Each structure stands twice: as structure tokens, then as C-alpha cells.
Amino acid sequence: MHHVIDLDEVTQTFVSSDGMPVTALQNVDLHLRRHEFVSLIGPSGCGKSTILRLIGGLLRPTSGAVRIFDHVVTEPRDEIGIVFQKPTLLPWLSVLDNITFPMRHKFGRVDAKEQQRAQELLAMIGLKDFAHKRPNELSGGMQQRVSIARSLLHDPDILLMDEPFSALDALTRDEMSFELLRIWNERPKTVVFVTHSIQEALLLSDRIVVMSARPGRVAEIIDVPLPRPRSMATLADPVFTQMANAIRVQVFSRQPA
Numbered sequence: 001m002h003h004v005i006d007l008d009e010v011t012q013t014f015v016s017s018d019g020m021p022v023t024a025l026q027n028v029d030l031h032l033r034r035h036e037f038v039s040l041i042g043p044s045g046c047g048k049s050t051i052l053r054l055i056g057g058l059l060r061p062t063s064g065a066v067r068i069f070d071h072v073v074t075e076p077r078d079e080i081g082i083v084f085q086k087p088t089l090l091p092w093l094s095v096l097d098n099i100t101f102p103m104r105h106k107f108g109r110v111d112a113k114e115q116q117r118a119q120e121l122l123a124m125i126g127l128k129d130f131a132h133k134r135p136n137e138l139s140g141g142m143q144q145r146v147s148i149a150r151s152l153l154h155d156p157d158i159l160l161m162d163e164p165f166s167a168l169d170a171l172t173r174d175e176m177s178f179e180l181l182r183i184w185n186e187r188p189k190t191v192v193f194v195t196h197s198i199q200e201a202l203l204l205s206d207r208i209v210v211m212s213a214r215p216g217r218v219a220e221i222i223d224v225p226l227p228r229p230r231s232m233a234t235l236a237d238p239v240f241t242q243m244a245n246a247i248r249v250q251v252f253s254r255q256p257a
């Protein structure tokens with residue numbers, strides 16, 4: 001079968017500041033199909049962010065192979081959008097210029113179509129009136145929404161999201177989840193989404209990858225059979241509640257003793 005993202009026998013070892021080797025990932029196999037939405041969940045330090053950095057080309061594996069569209073990943077690629085846990089905006093640029101920054105950086109200019117798309121994204125994240133403000137005039141949650149909009153400007157085939165909603169308040173968080181589903185529906189992409197929230201993983205994903213504590217391994221891959229499109233009603237679906245409980249037990253049993 002043709003995959004968009006392949007991790008084969010990936011092991012990642014770091015050297016900690018006291019000189020000791022740290023095995024962050026051990027023999028991780030993961031294969032993502034086109035336009036699939038997959039969440040990674042597991043105890044702190046089990047290597048979730050490391051997996052995103054490997055796929056994003058920000059890191060090379062110690063052993064094993066990471067491939068995108070059958071090509072070994074050697075550096076960051078344009079077809080990938082990345083959203084980190086914390087907003088990463090340039091303080092001296094306006095909100096709008098931050099969203100278009102990657103385009104300007106790459107091509108030296110931003111054409112009218114992209115300006116238009118940036119405005120649409122701003123409206124989508126509810127910040128239309130903030131286009132000309134600077135990041136420090138926005139709350140942390142608003143800044144994170146701008147970071148998300150920026151990752152979507154070039155409509156990437158692959159979106160890597162590292163706990164993108166963790167800094168948002170609960171209401172905005174739900175809103176952003178549904179917004180993300182809407183975007184994914186309209187402009188399908190392969191998404192790898194790291195979260196600590198079982199509910200979020202269930203609401204969004206086709207599959208949930210449960211990882212075990214360090215050294216991180218894939219403990220289990222769970223299919224989420226909840227029908228799409230998903231909505232507020234999904235949260236009340238008995239299957240949702242049952243699965244949330246079952247996964248909670250799974251994840252809890254994987255916590256380091």
C-alpha cells in the first residue's frame with residue numbers, strides 16, 4: 001500500500017547534558033495513509049515531539065528510516081506545515097505579515113492571492129480585526145491561532161501539530177478542534193497531531209497511536225470508528241465515552257511506575 005509517511009524501525013538516541021545516552025524512541029514503526037488524521041498520545045517524554053521533528057526533517061534518526069512520499073527525509077520540506085506547542089511569531093511584524101512571512105521569506109514577495117487567503121484565515125480564526133496588530137497586543141491563545149493560520153497558508157499536504165491547543169482555554173480549544181476538522185475536510189491533508197487529551201484525540205482522529213514510556217515505542221494503534229463529520233453530538237456518542245474510558249486505562253497503564 002502507498003503511504004504518505006513511513007517510519008521504519010526508527011530509533012532515536014540523544015546525549016543528555018550529563019553525557020548519558022537517552023533512548024527517546026526505540027524501533028518505532030508507523031505508516032500513515034494519504035489524508036489520514038492520526039494522533040499520538042502517551043506519557044510525558046515518550047518521544048511524541050521527537051516523532052514530529054523526525055517527520056518534519058528537523059532531526060535525523062539515529063537508526064532506521066523516515067520517509068515522506070517514499071523519499072528519505074533529509075531536511076524540512078515545503079509540503080509540510082508545523083505548529084508547535086507555543087506560538088512562534090516574529091514580534092516586529094503585524095499579525096497579517098506573520099501569516100504571510102514564510103511565503104515572503106521563500107519567494108521575496110507575497111502575491112494578491114496569498115494576501116487574500118491570509119485574510120480568509122484570519123477571519124476563520126476570529127481575528128479579522130487584529131490584522132495590523134503586533135503579536136504582543138494579542139493574548140497567548142490568539143497568538144497560537146495566528147501560528148496555526150500561518151501553517152495553513154500554503155495549504156500543506158502534511159500538517160504536524162504538537163499540542164497546538166494546549167495553551168488555549170477550554171472553549172476556544174473545542175472551537176479550534178471543530179475548525180481544524182472543517183479545514184481538513186475542505187482541504188484534505190495528512191495530519192499528525194500530538195496531544196495529552198484523549199477526548200481531543202478521539203474527536204479528531206482516524207487512528208490513535210498510544211505510545212509507551214521511555215524508550216518510546218508504539219504500544220497500540222486504535223481505530224476510531226466514529227462517523228464523520230464529527231460535531232458536538234460526537235462528544236455525547238456512547239462509543240465516544242466507551243472508547244475514552246478504554247484508552248484512559250491503556251494510557252494510565254503505560255505511565256512509568
Ligand SMILES: Nc1ncnc2c1ncn2[C@@H]1O[C@H](COP(=O)(O)OP(=O)(O)OP(=O)(O)O)[C@@H](O)[C@H]1O
Pocket residue numbers: 014015016017022023024042043044045046047048049050051214
Ligand atoms: N535534544 C535533546 N537532547 C537530549 N534529550 C532530548 C532531546 N530532545 C528530546 N530529548 C529527550 O527525549 C525524550 C523524548 O522527548 P519528547 O520531547 O519527544 O517527548 P514527548 O513525548 O513529546 O514529551 P511531552 O509529552 O512531555 O511533550 C525525553 O526524555 C527528552 O528529555
